[in-house]
Amino acid sequence: MNRPLTGEERTAHNRRAHFRKIEESAIRSRGEDKGSADSWLQILKARLVKDARAGNPDIWSGWVAICRMVLSALQRRAAGDRRIWDQVVAYAEQVCEMYPPE
Structure with a gap:
């Protein structure tokens, strides 16, 4: 039951x-x-x-760091280097599996 x-x-x-x-x-x-x-x-x-x-207040500095990381990964991907993009996406998926949004 x-x-x-x-x-x-x-x-x-x-x-x-x-x-x-x-x-x-x-x-x-x-x-x-x-x-x-x-x-x-x-x-x-x-x-x-x-x-x-x-x-x-530290929420904004953390969000800025995340935005900069994603932007860097997108720029590298556009330049032909997918490694950082793939790592960022893999890490994000791993974190979301371990700690899904509530």
Whole structure:
């Protein structure tokens, strides 16, 4: 017999369902890749603002470092060197498997 979810578990489940709903809606309106990317950027922006308002000013410096890393990887990829891009994507997938967004 399954036990009922705790309040924290139910909140996490509802949040993941909300993320999926936003992503599915964006995919329907913008296509698979662009819609998915747009929805996650929207979710991320809201979370960055929320964390900054909660008194975590280091959130912006961390986000800047991540943006610079992705930009560097994109530039190297455009120049014909896919190694850094492939490493960034592999690391991102690994992190998301270990710690899925809640």
